[in-house]
Amino acid sequence: MTIKHEVPSYLTQHGIGPWGDYLEQIDRVTPYLGNLARWVETMKRPKRILVVDVPIERDDGTIAHFEGYRVQHNTSRGPGKGGVRFHQDVTLSEVMALSAWMTVKNAAVNVPYGGAKGGIRVDPKTLSQGELQRMTRRYTSEINIIIGPNKDIPAPDVNTNEQIMAWMMDTYSMNQGSTASGVVTGKPISLGGSLGRREATGRGVFVVGCEAAAKRGLNIHGAKVAVQGFGNVGGIAARLFSEAGAKVVAVQDHISTVVRSSGLDVAALQAHVNETGSVAGFKGGEEISDRAQFWAVDCDILVPAALEQQITVENASSIRAKIILEGANGPTSPAADDILHEKGVLVVPDVIANAGGVTVSYFEWVQDFSSFFWTEDEINLRLTRIMREAFTAVWQLAEEKKVSLRTAAFIVACTRVLQAREMRGLYP
Numbered sequence: 001m002t003i004k005h006e007v008p009s010y011l012t013q014h015g016i017g018p019w020g021d022y023l024e025q026i027d028r029v030t031p032y033l034g035n036l037a038r039w040v041e042t043m044k045r046p047k048r049i050l051v052v053d054v055p056i057e058r059d060d061g062t063i064a065h066f067e068g069y070r071v072q073h074n075t076s077r078g079p080g081k082g083g084v085r086f087h088q089d090v091t092l093s094e095v096m097a098l099s100a101w102m103t104v105k106n107a108a109v110n111v112p113y114g115g116a117k118g119g120i121r122v123d124p125k126t127l128s129q130g131e132l133q134r135m136t137r138r139y140t141s142e143i144n145i146i147i148g149p150n151k152d153i154p155a156p157d158v159n160t161n162e163q164i165m166a167w168m169m170d171t172y173s174m175n176q177g178s179t180a181s182g183v184v185t186g187k188p189i190s191l192g193g194s195l196g197r198r199e200a201t202g203r204g205v206f207v208v209g210c211e212a213a214a215k216r217g218l219n220i221h222g223a224k225v226a227v228q229g230f231g232n233v234g235g236i237a238a239r240l241f242s243e244a245g246a247k248v249v250a251v252q253d254h255i256s257t258v259v260r261s262s263g264l265d266v267a268a269l270q271a272h273v274n275e276t277g278s279v280a281g282f283k284g285g286e287e288i289s290d291r292a293q294f295w296a297v298d299c300d301i302l303v304p305a306a307l308e309q310q311i312t313v314e315n316a317s318s319i320r321a322k323i324i325l326e327g328a329n330g331p332t333s334p335a336a337d338d339i340l341h342e343k344g345v346l347v348v349p350d351v352i353a354n355a356g357g358v359t360v361s362y363f364e365w366v367q368d369f370s371s372f373f374w375t376e377d378e379i380n381l382r383l384t385r386i387m388r389e390a391f392t393a394v395w396q397l398a399e400e401k402k403v404s405l406r407t408a409a410f411i412v413a414c415t416r417v418l419q420a421r422e423m424r425g426l427y428p
């Protein structure tokens with residue numbers, strides 16, 4: 001039996017990267033928070049950080065150790081809420097940042113949650129199904145003490161899905177001694193999942209995309225759309241834009257980039273990805289070898305829906321889109337954001353653009369508590385209404401204060417969080 005030793009990443013990577021981007025944004029909005037600015041230290045400090053060792057026995061009998069995290073950034077407005085990510089580049093710094101993003105996002109769309117996020121530093125593609133299940137269950141047991149339907153409710157994120165949520169719900173329930181369907185969202189429908197949750201994030205991206213296009217006088221029918229990431233968020237967003245008559249002219253995943261100026265057949269591309277695991281080798285478009293060229297593709301709407309830190313000072317100037325819809329969390333670095341602003345590109349920030357997922361997670365949680373389930377039409381109508389209202393409120397504030405949509409979204413959200421904190425009388 002071999003034991004794998006690794007230097008815990010939080011010892012080497014704490015405090016850099018996306019966490020720094022988040023802090024920079026908080027500093028930018030502080031002047032707009034009036035009397036509440038005295039509470040802003042709250043937003044700069046995650047409330048609770050749990051780092052866990054996740055050992056599993058591999059199929060060949062060896063033992064592997066993975067580093068897992070759950071960070072509860074803020075719980076002033078309700079229980080922690082946010083997804084769990086399985087990825088080889090996950091670090092504590094990243095999960096801290098993503099948990100803070102959840103605090104802001106949940107407040108921006110006014111769902112009654114604080115912010116949280118989790119992750120395991122692992123490439124799940126290297127695990128068998130059995131190993132994946134053992135790792136998920138061990139991770140859930142390790143974070144069991146801080147999660148719960150009224151404490152902190154995980155959900156899917158990168159490389160996690162309904163099956164992972166089912167294992168998490170089952171493990172938590174076994175530890176509690178009773179079935180607790182409300183402990184996670186994004187579950188299979190048969191276990192109390194919600195209709196429309198799988199599509200919700202991509203649908204939200206599409207809804208705010210239509211709102212933004214209307215503001216810019218752009219017709220969705222015939223608009224050229226480029227999408228980075230063809231997973232849950234990017235795949236659904238691409239499908240909905242295509243069904244609305246837009247031309248999806250470029251799609252990139254972590255292996256390849258396919259382009260077609262007259263528009264890719266998104267359904268055929270999805271079938272190809274389902275079969276092969278990647279857009280690589282898709283015959284209905286041209287593969288381009290220089291990945292960086294994706295950013296310079298001729299398009300009206302760009303949807304980064306993969307990972308953070310994708311739009312940087314290196315590629316921001318080459319972007320030709322009029323509108324960017326941030327499907328991913330934190331895809332744009334602050335310096336790149338400034339370049340886009342200078343160029344007049346309308347950036348709909350992640351905390352609004354991709355909030356459809358957590359909105360339907362909220363619907364799922366409510367349905368689980370009441371054991372009464374809504375139709376897909378009811379869910380999509382409510383989702384559309386919340387997304388439009390959030391977009392409009394942020395748009396109006398941006399106009400009034402003459403700031404970007406991102407800054408406006410942070411002002412709306414931080415004000416809600418800090419007011420809740422003040423009313424509760426929590427002192428630093």
Ligand SMILES: NC(=O)C1=CN([C@@H]2O[C@H](COP(=O)(O)OP(=O)(O)OC[C@H]3O[C@@H](n4cnc5c(N)ncnc54)[C@H](OP(=O)(O)O)[C@@H]3O)[C@@H](O)[C@H]2O)C=CC1
Binds near residue numbers: 233
């Ligand atoms: N799922 C949800 O409900 C929500 C997700 N988000 C955010 O959306 C983003 C995507 O999440 P989700 O769709 O769930 O994740 P998935 O795991 O379903 O899909 C991720 C996609 O991104 C691609 N990708 C990964 N790395 C790169 C890279 N370096 N360059 C290009 N493409 C890459 C993957 O390609 P490949 O398959 O080749 O690895 C895959 O197509 C994340 O930032 C997530 O935090 C935000 C709100 C909710």
Ligand SMILES: O=C(O)CCC(=O)C(=O)O
Binds near residue numbers: 083155329357
């Ligand atoms: O559905 C949820 O609870 C959270 C989804 C998520 O992780 C996100 O919005 O980034």
